[in-house]
Amino acid sequence: MTAYFMPELPEVETIRRGLETHIVGCTIEDIEIRLAKQFAGDPQLVIGSKIIAVRRFGKGLVIDLDNSYSIVIHLKMTGQLVVSRRLLTIGEDKYPNKWTHVIFKIKDQKLNIKNTNQRLKINDPFSFLYYNDIRQFGWIKIVKADEVNNLPFFKSLGLEPLKDLTIIRFGKMVKCFRSPIKSLLMDQGKIAGIGNIYANDALFAAKIHPNRQAQLLTQAEIKKLFKAIEGVLKKGIETGGASEWNYLNVLGEKGGYQNFFQVYNREGEKCKHCSSLIERIKMGGRGTFYCPVCQR
């Protein structure tokens, strides 16, 4: 089967870091909206403003501007944010393409000053940030910075792993949760940012069957799972995210985590620990992968 998956915390964090490096300090000169349904708010509110920060909450991105407005983005499954290669002078743009739905025209003051040197392949201080999205599920909104946290998605977000999610809080959460543990890991209102890939792999690392009722896990298992979550997310960030199919960082490059999948998308393949065949079941409408021997 083909794997389709959205960017999860490590992928979105990788994009956030890339944007921080490449577009903070730039000014938004124009916004071309090619698919109106993916864009909410008045683009005029941010045109002419300077990008001062890029934040991430769960799988959501917030680009802060110097006029107290923010551009909020959720990539959902197939959204990509790719900066113009022109900006980096490392080749010609492959974008826009038929899936490019929003184009931010940006101006880099630093480049503008130096635009007579070789850093720019062409003598043009403008660059582009392309929003591509095959499935068209993602969205971009212009909102006041102080209203970002009131957006329904952000308002309902749970704790941030590697930050606010402590072992104590995680333990309490698990003990009150009556549904399968995998549902808890993927519940954005409980823990922000874990999606199908990392939930599957964390459960494998902790040797816990995805269908186990959360509140029945032992303290030792809870601890192991907590460590496993941190482990897979850190590994994901370290390798630049998982790119089996659609995910790209802001330079249009793939990540490397797909080479470390333990169970995700490995139905019928051998468990890397015991050589049993990885099984696939459906939980909450999502493909769920596990080793029937290692995970109990």
Next chain:
DNA sequence: AAGGATACCTGAATGC
């Protein structure tokens, strides 16, 4: 209340 089903959408895989 909380869990389940459905809509959104298109490319790839499958079916005939």
Next chain:
DNA sequence: TGCATTCAGGTATCCT
């Protein structure tokens, strides 16, 4: 071959 059907999936929303 080629056309039609099925499937995947995060989140919002509706439903039970």
